[in-house]
Amino acid sequence: AQTVTQSQPEMSVQEAETVTLSCTYDTSENNYYLFWYKQPPSRQMILVIRQEAYKQQNATENRFSVNFQKAAKSFSLKISDSQLGDTAMYFCAFTDHSGNTPLVFGKGTRLSVIA
Amino acid sequence: ETGVTQSPTHLIKTRGQQVTLRCSSQSGHNTVSWYQQALGQGPQFIFQYYREEENGRGNFPPRFSGLQFPNYSSELNVNALELDDSALYLCASSLRQGIQETQYFGPGTRLLVL
Secondary structure, eight states: OOEEEOOOSEEEEETTOOEEEOOEEEOSOSSEEEEEEEEOTTOOOEEEEEEETTOOSOOEETTEEEEEETTTTEEEEEEOSOOGGGOEEEEEEEEETTSOSOOEEOOOEEEEEEO | OOSOEEEOSEEEEOTTOOEEEEEEOOTTOOEEEEEEEOTTSOOEEEEEEETTEEEEEOSOOTTEEEEEOTTSEEEEEEOSOOGGGOEEEEEEEEOOSSSOOOOEEOOOEEEEEO
16 A cells, blocks of 8 residues: 655745655555645645656746655655745655556655744 | 646534535546645645546555546545544646646635544
């Protein structure tokens, strides 16, 4: 069974600084998809970024980028120029190659951006 | 916004009662998944519906059941509520086209069982 581990329950960062959230996963699959979701206090889970395992290039979305290390089964999220609106729970998630199977989530990292 | 809505936003029930939670998917999305998120935890998969049929189930007892309707809405029903059923219930819709499609989440229903 696939598992996702987020080892940082809480993190904080100063506004405008950069922060990196860690995620590791365990799978025997070769093709799969990885995601970072953001859940602000309003509760709505919002997709931040996604990565296809067969793509070597790291995904980027504006201030958000990932460091995908397939051999190490590591998938970290870097947030540059942190903003107060980035304050939220961040969840790392995995799904297999079909993409239509359930998401497996980590326990989340609570990120606080401090003014 | 993701275009996925859920109702009600909050609900309080007592142990042993039954509850129905509702989700309205994005237009055209043929797949809906339901997740339970306990306080301080990541979401756990309950089940998935594809074209109105159950298409996968997580480690949840049969008293958790669901329906998906042709108009892209769906329901999660929980019978004989237990205290541990208190959680945030999330639905997520997606369009299955043979390739991976992103799941879009609703805002959730917060259920409290007393």
